[in-house]
Amino acid sequence: MTPEEQLYMTQLKKLKQLRESGIDPYSHTQYARTHTLSELRERFDELEGQALRVAGRLMALRHHGRISFASLQDASGRLQLMAREEQLGKERYLQFVDLDVGDIIGACGTLTKSRRGEISVDVIEFTLLAKALRPMPEKWHGIKDVEIRYRYRYLDLLTNPTSRDVFIKRTQIIRAIREFMDAQGFMEVETPMMHPIPGGALAKPFVTHHNALDMDLYLRIAPELYLKRLIVGGFEKVYEIGRNFRNEGISPRHNPEFTMMEVYWAYVDYEAIMCLTEELIHYVAVRVLGTPKFTYQGNEIDLTPPWARIKLFDAISDHTGVDFAAICTDEEARVAANELGLEVMPTDDRGRIIDEILKKRVAPKLIQPTFLIGYPVEISPLAKRSQQDPSLTERFQAFIGGLEVANAFSELNDPIEQRERFEEQMRRREAGDEEAHQMDWDFVRALEYGMPPTGGLGIGVDRLVMLLTDSPSIRDVILFPLLRSE
RNA sequence: GCGCCGUUAGCUCAGCCUGGUAGAGCACCGGACUUUUAAUCCGGGGGUCGCAGGUUCGAAUCCUGCACGGCGCACCA
Numbered sequence: 001m002t003p004e005e006q007l008y009m010t011q012l013k014k015l016k017q018l019r020e021s022g023i024d025p026y027s028h029t030q031y032a033r034t035h036t037l038s039e040l041r042e043r044f045d046e047l048e049g050q051a052l053r054v055a056g057r058l059m060a061l062r063h064h065g066r067i068s069f070a071s072l073q074d075a076s077g078r079l080q081l082m083a084r085e086e087q088l089g090k091e092r093y094l095q096f097v098d099l100d101v102g103d104i105i106g107a108c109g110t111l112t113k114s115r116r117g118e119i120s121v122d123v124i125e126f127t128l129l130a131k132a133l134r135p136m137p138e139k140w141h142g143i144k145d146v147e148i149r150y151r152y153r154y155l156d157l158l159t160n161p162t163s164r165d166v167f168i169k170r171t172q173i174i175r176a177i178r179e180f181m182d183a184q185g186f187m188e189v190e191t192p193m194m195h196p197i198p199g200g201a202l203a204k205p206f207v208t209h210h211n212a213l214d215m216d217l218y219l220r221i222a223p224e225l226y227l228k229r230l231i232v233g234g235f236e237k238v239y240e241i242g243r244n245f246r247n248e249g250i251s252p253r254h255n256p257e258f259t260m261m262e263v264y265w266a267y268v269d270y271e272a273i274m275c276l277t278e279e280l281i282h283y284v285a286v287r288v289l290g291t292p293k294f295t296y297q298g299n300e301i302d303l304t305p306p307w308a309r310i311k312l313f314d315a316i317s318d319h320t321g322v323d324f325a326a327i328c329t330d331e332e333a334r335v336a337a338n339e340l341g342l343e344v345m346p347t348d349d350r351g352r353i354i355d356e357i358l359k360k361r362v363a364p365k366l367i368q369p370t371f372l373i374g375y376p377v378e379i380s381p382l383a384k385r386s387q388q389d390p391s392l393t394e395r396f397q398a399f400i401g402g403l404e405v406a407n408a409f410s411e412l413n414d415p416i417e418q419r420e421r422f423e424e425q426m427r428r429r430e431a432g433d434e435e436a437h438q439m440d441w442d443f444v445r446a447l448e449y450g451m452p453p454t455g456g457l458g459i460g461v462d463r464l465v466m467l468l469t470d471s472p473s474i475r476d477v478i479l480f481p482l483l484r485s486e
Numbered sequence: 487g488c489g490c491c492g493u494u495a496g497c498u499c500a501g502c503c504u505g506g507u508a509g510a511g512c513a514c515c516g517g518a519c520u521u522u523u524a525a526u527c528c529g530g531g532g533g534u535c536g537c538a539g540g541u542u543c544g545a546a547u548c549c550u551g552c553a554c555g556g557c558g559c560a561c562c563a
Contacts (some may be wrong), residue, residue, distance in 0.1 A: 065519040115521040138497035
């Protein structure tokens with residue numbers, strides 16, 4: 001028997017004894033609390049001496065003979081319980097002493113202070129609501145092993161207050177996004193997660209199958225094409241917050257499923273979307289952090305608008321010395337990439353190489369919020385061409401702390417050109433580019449009915465949460481990140 | 487997929503370089519204790535050193551393979 005099993009057996013034996021003495025710790029269906037623990041702390045002066053009922057998990061026990069102290073933890077915080085033999089009687093007191101760290105109990109008692117001045121509930125009666133059969137992680141260090149933190153997130157949440165705070169902030173961030181968008185008159189919608197044709201991004205999809213229809217379906221890589229159909233349908237300001245799925249590598253910045261917000265706004269261009277983006281993110285930070293300034297991985301960042309706006313080619317030129325305005329062929333682009341020490345595939349064209357250099361050599365240096373503007377048309381099959389330079393699109397990406405957090409453009413609404421762009425993507429696909437966009441005839445058809453000029457935006461919500469919680473890995477902001485099964 | 491690093495008690499970690507009976511704190515079990523809050527004090531139990539091979543008289547320690555995890559690269563928003 002392993003030592004872990006021995007500890008488990010000890011607890012099972014305790015459970016059996018409890019049941020034999022008529023206590024079934026799993027029989028309770030509710031426990032009526034009068035206050036949360038942080039409420040008692042905040043309203044001590046008003047509640048002192050009153051009888052009240054609390055519940056939570058025992059996180060520490062300190063026995064001192066005929067008096068015992070326990071740290072009780074609920075969702076709001078921690079408070080001390082004080083159990084006295086004098087108050088409880090010998091038999092009940094011994095049952096209290098028999099409790100373990102990890103047990104979930106309800107207690108009624110009077111609010112008081114210990115001799116050392118600690119706010120405490122002086123227990124009059126208590127109820128075991130759930131017996132813990134496994135030991136809690138160590139009280140002082142908590143869980144450090146990242147594998148346990150991700151795989152057994154509940155232990156992480158129980159013992160690491162900073163982890164709990166990250167996920168509370170995540171919820172606040174998403175709430176703040178909704179507040180902002182709703183206040184701006186946008187309508188939140190839901191579109192399919194299962195797509196017959198995966199579209200709206202350049203990425204590999206997950207495949208699944210519908211049995212009754214005998215049809216392959218793809219988990220969505222982006223909601224974009226459905227949201228634009230809604231603009232065709234006459235809605236003018238829509239957004240969706242939801243999960244996207246991409247069958248690609250895992251990294252500190254990539255999880256196979258991640259949360260994205262997409263926004264579509266009729267009759268405005270990407271300039272308006274830029275303003276929306278910086279105002280939105282500024283609002284969220286102030287709402288959640290109380291300030292537009294924060295530290296991410298040692299860098300002081302200020303989200304106060306307006307953010308820097310730099311042409312993509314200028315940014316690449318500034319950080320690498322390579323001027324893509326003067327580089328027209330795929331071959332020249334490959335040479336330039338090689339000179340920067342980047343490996344490129346022989347099939348990579350100029351557009352892909354620009355994207356590659358951006359991601360590897362430029363993005364990590366964009367610490368203060370920055371819009372990069374003017375993306376090559378080859379890597380932007382859904383974006384409208386720039387009037388000044390038809391080789392570029394009216395597209396921007398926003399970078400903060402070296403992370404790409406937003407991608408947006410004036411949406412292509414010319415059905416003929418959209419069809420041609422899809423056909424070009426099909427050619428790339430046939431040439432072996434698995435991420436090239438698939439043809440979506442129904443979407444082209446929708447554009448043929450007429451889509452107003454529209455600005456669109458995508459925001460990587462997980463990355464925004466990373467920034468505002470100073471988390472180095474996307475796994476720190478996703479409750480259950482994908483791991484290999486044990 | 488490739489490279490580097492990690493995996494020792496329930497948890498946090500030492501021990502590994504330089505092979506010689508596997509350690510500490512917390513947790514757990516028994517005892518003392520009516521004001522602690524990382525309680526303290528006395529005593530005790532607990533290990534397939536990630537897994538499998540190899541080298542060796544002898545392997546937690548050296549070598550190889552594998553698993554899982556982290557980081558980087560590749561891939562990719």
